[in-house]
Amino acid sequence: MRxxxxxxxxxxxxxxxxxxxxxxFMFFIPGYPILCGVFFVTLGIFQSFQTAREANDIVYSALxxxxxxxxxxxxxxxxxxxxAAALILMIIITIIRMTALxxxxxxxxxxxxxxxxxxxxxxxxxxxxxxxxxxxxFFKTAYKFARPFVVYIIAAFATIAVAxxxxxxxxFELLNAFGSEHIVLQLxxxxxxxxxxxxxxxxxxxxxxxxxxxxxL
Amino acid sequence: MSIVEVQNLVKKYPSFVLKNISFSVDKGKITGFIxxxxxxxxxxxxxxxxxxxxxxGTVRFFQKPxxxxxxxxxxxxxxxxxxxxxxxxxxxxxxxxxxxxxYETWDNEAYRKYLDLFLxxxxxxxxxxxxxxxxxxNLLLALSHRAEVLILDEPTSGLDxxxxxxxxxxxxxxxxxxxxxxxxxxxxxxxxxxxxxIVYISKGRLVSAASKADFIxxxxxxxxxxxxxxxxxxxxxxxx
Numbered sequence: 001m002r003x004x005x006x007x008x009x010x011x012x013x014x015x016x017x018x019x020x021x022x023x024x025f026m027f028f029i030p031g032y033p034i035l036c037g038v039f040f041v042t043l044g045i046f047q048s049f050q051t052a053r054e055a056n057d058i059v060y061s062a063l064x065x066x067x068x069x070x071x072x073x074x075x076x077x078x079x080x081x082x083x084a085a086a087l088i089l090m091i092i093i094t095i096i097r098m099t100a101l102x103x104x105x106x107x108x109x110x111x112x113x114x115x116x117x118x119x120x121x122x123x124x125x126x127x128x129x130x131x132x133x134x135x136x137x138f139f140k141t142a143y144k145f146a147r148p149f150v151v152y153i154i155a156a157f158a159t160i161a162v163a164x165x166x167x168x169x170x171x172f173e174l175l176n177a178f179g180s181e182h183i184v185l186q187l188x189x190x191x192x193x194x195x196x197x198x199x200x201x202x203x204x205x206x207x208x209x210x211x212x213x214x215x216x217l
Numbered sequence: 218m219s220i221v222e223v224q225n226l227v228k229k230y231p232s233f234v235l236k237n238i239s240f241s242v243d244k245g246k247i248t249g250f251i252x253x254x255x256x257x258x259x260x261x262x263x264x265x266x267x268x269x270x271x272x273x274g275t276v277r278f279f280q281k282p283x284x285x286x287x288x289x290x291x292x293x294x295x296x297x298x299x300x301x302x303x304x305x306x307x308x309x310x311x312x313x314x315x316x317x318x319x320y321e322t323w324d325n326e327a328y329r330k331y332l333d334l335f336l337x338x339x340x341x342x343x344x345x346x347x348x349x350x351x352x353x354x355n356l357l358l359a360l361s362h363r364a365e366v367l368i369l370d371e372p373t374s375g376l377d378x379x380x381x382x383x384x385x386x387x388x389x390x391x392x393x394x395x396x397x398x399x400x401x402x403x404x405x406x407x408x409x410x411x412x413x414x415i416v417y418i419s420k421g422r423l424v425s426a427a428s429k430a431d432f433i434x435x436x437x438x439x440x441x442x443x444x445x446x447x448x449x450x451x452x453x454x455x456x457x
Contacts, residue, residue, distance in 0.1 A: 003318040011304055011315050055304040062268055064319050065291035216269035 004066060004074035005081065012061075012074075014051040017082050020044025024089030027097070027115045030106040034115055035160040038123045041086040042130040042156070045079055049138060049145055058142045059217050069209040072139060076205050079135055083127045087120075094120050102179035113164045117186035118175045121193025122163040128193075128200035129155050136204035139211045220244045220366055220397050226264055226274035233421055235260050238274070240416045240426035242366065242399045247388050249412035249429075250401040253451055257421040258401040262370050266296055278366065292320060295359025298370040302351065305344040309337065309354060313361075320362035328361035334387075348375035352384070360391075367391065369400040373407050385411045405444040417447075419454050 021044065026037030052058065061071040097115040101107060113119055130152055137148025167176035174182045175189070221242035228235040235257045242248045252258050263269040265276050267283055276283040278290040304312055317323040332339060335353035343351060352372050359367055373381045381404070388398045388411055402408065408415060408429070415432045417424045425432055429443075437446045 006318065007315045010311060011307060055307075056302065057304070059268065060303045063266060063291070063296050064316070065288050066319065067288050068267065070288075214270060217263070 001070075001073065001077065004061070004064075004070055005077045007061070007064075008074050008078035009081070012048060012052040012055070012057045013078065014044070014047040016047040017044040020047075021082060021086045021089065024086045025093065027090050027093040027119070030110050031112060033112055033160055033164050034119060035113065035122055035126060035163055037090070038086070038126045039153075039156050039160065041082065042127070042134070042152070045082050045130070046134070046145070046149055048078070053143065053145070062217055068213055072205065072208045072212050075135065075139075076131070076201070076208070079131060080201065083130075087123065087127070090120060090123055098179050108178070113167065114176045114178060116177050117183075117190035118177070119163070121190040122159065124190075124193035124197040126156050126159055128197035129159065131197075132200040132204040136208045136211070139208035140215075142212060142215055142217065218244050220279055221265070221399065222275075222277040223261070223265060224275045224277075226261065226276070227272045228260055228264060228269060229272050233257070233260075235264075235271075236422045238418065238423050240423065242397050243414070244365075244397050245392055245395045246413040247392055247398045247400070247411050248414040248416060249408035250399060250416045250418075251403065251405065251408055251447065252401075252418040253403060256418050258418065259370055260421075261418070262368060262401060265368060266294075292322065292362070293364060294366045294368060295356075295362065295364030296368050296370075297352065297355035297359045297372055302343050303355075304342075306342050308340055308342055310339040312343075313339065313358070316358060317361070322363045324361055324363050327363060328357070331357045331360050349377060349380045352376060353380075356384075356387075364396065366397045367399065369398070371401055371403070373400075373402055373404055381407060382410075405442075405447050409443045417450075419451065424450070 020041050023037040023040035023044070026032065026040070027034050058071060061074060062068060094115045094117070097104075097107060098117075107114065133152040133155055134145070134148045137151065138145045140148075166172045167174075174185055177183075177186055219241035223241070224239050226235060226238040233255075238257070238261055240248075250258055250261070260269065264271045264274075265283075267276075267287055278286075278294065281290060283290055313328065317325075317328075331337075335350070335357060337346075337350065337354060337357060343354060346354060352375065356369075356372065359369075373384055376384065385407060388400070391398055392413075412429050414426070414428050416426045417432070425435065427435070433443065433446070436450060437443070438449070441449070
């Protein structure tokens with residue numbers, strides 16, 4: 001498992017996948033739809049799929065002394081690695097905004113979504129969508145990625161729009177909590193996001209393995 | 218002793234069918250896999266490497282079926298193709314560093330030996346290599362983990378006559394070490410020079426799988442070269 005991840009990190013990955021982790025810093029930007037940062041991180045991962053295709057990476061990997069499903073595992077490990085790195089950055093920034101910057105006027109006057117545990121839960125959810133729609137979709141052919149990426153873009157931006165607007169609707173105001181306000185609700189939404197991410201990733205991995213076994217390279 | 222056995226391999230595509238291909242590859246022998254372009258050589262090789270899923274048939278290496286023993290078997294086989302570029306913009310050294318982690322049998326000494334022999338610069342990228350050097354780079358990957366079977370898809374295509382001759386000599390050296398070499402080609406003179414056995418396919422069906430001597434005895438007319446025999450057989454097939 002370590003070897004295939006190292007191969008993904010050193011040979012298959014595009015530099016942009018690493019660089020775009022920094023879009024996690026968008027969680028600091030006031031008056032901006034911060035969940036777009038999550039999308040940009042996945043855009044960076046998408047670049048690695050492009051680079052890998054140009055380098056015949058999938059066939060190269062399938063020829064290594066590993067089972068065919070380990071080729072899929074390598075891609076998922078890489079994707080989750082980048083997502084985890086971005087999430088760690090987003091978690092740190094969210095905690096700073098929830099503590100030291102909780103009363104900062106620029107954030108208090110923010111019409112858009114506040115960086116709190118609900119936002120983090122939504123970040124997990126969008127990463128889950130990427131794994132479920134794009135990564136599993138790519139393994140239908142291990143070659144074509146335009147369609148799954150377009151479907152993912154639509155799903156991701158629809159999710160971002162709903163998440164950013166939700167607290168303006170009656171009954172959902174609490175989702176825009178500052179600091180430790182309504183902390184139980186915040187933690188429930190975060191936990192839901194994490195569980196959904198986990199389920200979407202595991203489910204899509206199993207689907208991708210099945211698909212990859214049946215395709216001709 | 219057979220270390221590769223292909224039995225009744227069938228693969229159906231909308232416009233092409235690979236029909237019941239069966240042959241074996243023996244330890245310490247060079248087997249030439251011949252047939253014109255589009256005969257099904259690459260499809261067969263891909264099925265042997267589990268890159269494509271055959272509709273029926275089995276592939277066995279070292280008396281074990283490939284399916285279910287893929288990881289273990291692939292540690293002992295090497296594959297090379299003259300036409301594919303792996304990671305064209307990565308340095309050879311970086312590709313090697315990543316690849317060798319997968320093989321317990323990786324032999325740094327053999328790697329250095331073939332690197333020098335092939336005059337490859339490990340600081341170059343595959344993109345900077347000529348077609349012939351790309352073949353040698355692929356061979357370097359295959360030879361450095363002491364593979365017992367080499368499966369090579371048109372390794373001599375695109376090589377100049379000198380490099381081809383050099384490569385055929387390497388095959389003969391490997392054969393002495395007990396390595397089985399299975400290589401596809403449409404350059405019949407290469408087969409004439411070094412192959413022990415010949416597997417010949419045409420339009421997706423097996424014409425013959427036999428020793429070179431048996432093949433010549435069965436198909437060659439008096440004084441014909443192997444190439445002339447092949448041409449005659451293909452022409453006959455076209456008009457059939």
